[in-house]
Amino acid sequence: MDIKKETLHYLGYTGQRLSEEENRRIDAAISEVCEAACPGTVHRVFPISRDEKRISIPADLDLNYSDLISLLSDSDEVLVLAATLGLELDRRLRYYARTDASRLVIMDAAASALVERVCDDLQKALPFEKYTFRFSPGYGDVPLLLQKQIVRVLETQKRIGLTLTRSLLMVPQKSITGIVGIGGASKKKSCEGCALFDTCEFRKRGTVCYATNG
Ligand code: SF4
Secondary structure (H helix, E strand, O other): OOHHHHHHHHOOOOOOOOOHHHHHHHHHHHHHHHHHOOOEEEEEEEEOEEEOOEEEOOOOOOOOOHHHHHHOOOOOEEEEEEEEOOHHHHHHHHHHHHHOHHHHHHHHHHHHHHHHHHHHHHHHHOOOOOEOOOEOOOOOOOOOOHHHHHHHHHOHHHHHOOEEOOOOOEEOOOEEEEEEEEOOOOOOOOOOOOOOOOOOHHHHOOOOOOOOOO
């Protein structure tokens, strides 16, 4: 994944020409994100069992939501993962929230691009050829609450310092939890069926919340 391309994507750019000054500011923000980030990942792979229409895995993680059942319909195994960019990046983002709103917006976009790349790199390093797209709780009919089970199953606090607040926000803030089907037909993410479809701020800006690098 090209971090700059994806940063521009998250910022809502759709091929517009950037001025020298814009290029400079975006490059500087991306550099700072890469320098401040301390990426960590944790993952587990589970075999999927099917009984009638229900699916189960040997872990305390309930995957019986129609969007997840559909995601995993061609998969025999599921990859459960979490990734974070660490607390120092949060500290920088809080600093720019107080001092430089425009730098904050660019760094936030760059951090979103970077954490996706960390997940992509993790998946590439695993010995599997085909994956579905990464499905995160809060998308489709899968409640954010599922994150609680994921962080418990992956022991994210102990292994990468990733915790959840009572309102289910992740700390560090730039973190991802995801569920990915292994093998079978590759499935791409789309906005179809997303609970936020009508109110989505990304779509209003002409972009989407997920990486578009295929
Ligand atoms: S871009 Fe918006 S509508 Fe599309 S999947 Fe993301 S949150 Fe949902």
